[in-house]
Amino acid sequence: MAITTQQLIQWKQQGRSIVALTAWDYAIAQLLDAAGVDLILVGDSMAVVLGHETTLPITLDEMIYHAKAVRRGVRRAFLLVDLPFLTYQESIQQAIHSAGRVLKETGAQGVKLEGGYPEMVETVARLVKAGIPVMGHVGLTPQSVHQLGLRQQGKSEEASERILNEAIALEQAGAFAMLLEHIPADLAMHITQKLTIPTIGIGAGPHCDGQVLVTSDVLGLAEKNPPFAKVYTNLRETITKAVQDYALEVRERKFP
Ligand code: KIV
DSSP states (O other): OOOOHHHHHHHHHHTOOEEEEEOOSHHHHHHHHHTTOSEEEEOTTHHHHTTOSSSTTOOHHHHHHHHHHHHHHOSSSEEEEEOOTTSSSSOHHHHHHHHHHHHHHHOOSEEEEEOOTTTTHHHHHHHHHTTOOEEEEEESOGGGHHHHTTOOOOOSHHHHHHHHHHHHHHHHHTOSEEEEESOOHHHHHHHHHHOSSOEEEESSOTTSSEEEEOHHHHTTOSSSOOTTOOOOOOHHHHHHHHHHHHHHHHHTTOOO
């Protein structure tokens, strides 16, 4: 049976850690789902998989195109899609339109958007009222790369207080979960204790209710990785070797 928002919240209550990864196509989604990943995110970090330097250039149409392919590979995991840069910040109407398109056209179960108090709180409340599950995203928000860089956030007392308050305000607005990116582990622990909805961490230490990584980092496909990523296998090497072996065999007329 497909995982629901209620199931994710129940797992927090039971202390069962939530496993999340990103996906961008059918094959990857099918492998992750069959391997038992609980939540699959079509993240806007896919922009980097598509050769961009930042997440900013990816469009809503591109997200929807890829999310449809991912949907075809997912049976059990909760399927979530990022709203890309400037497809929800202009107005609440724009956010409802974008999130509505994602749910209607891809079959995803929810959307994730970046930012907190006060800008996004009303937007989240209105999306939730319209029946759209929303995951918040606070701490390092890569869509603000030109303001924040990609540095760890929440290091000063004032900044950590602000991130905590954003997370609380987004929960009160109806978010079903909260992504915490690149913040100190003790701040992530504090937020996790304060919220009744699950926190999913990336570069936020071990005390979150679940963890997410970018799958191209995990598989060793990315050219460079953030400091908090863990590379579990090196597919760049594996693929290069396979392609070189194939090329050699073709050139030496050993294959076919
Ligand atoms: O787009 C993405 O991959 C993300 C990560 C922080 C998981 O939002």
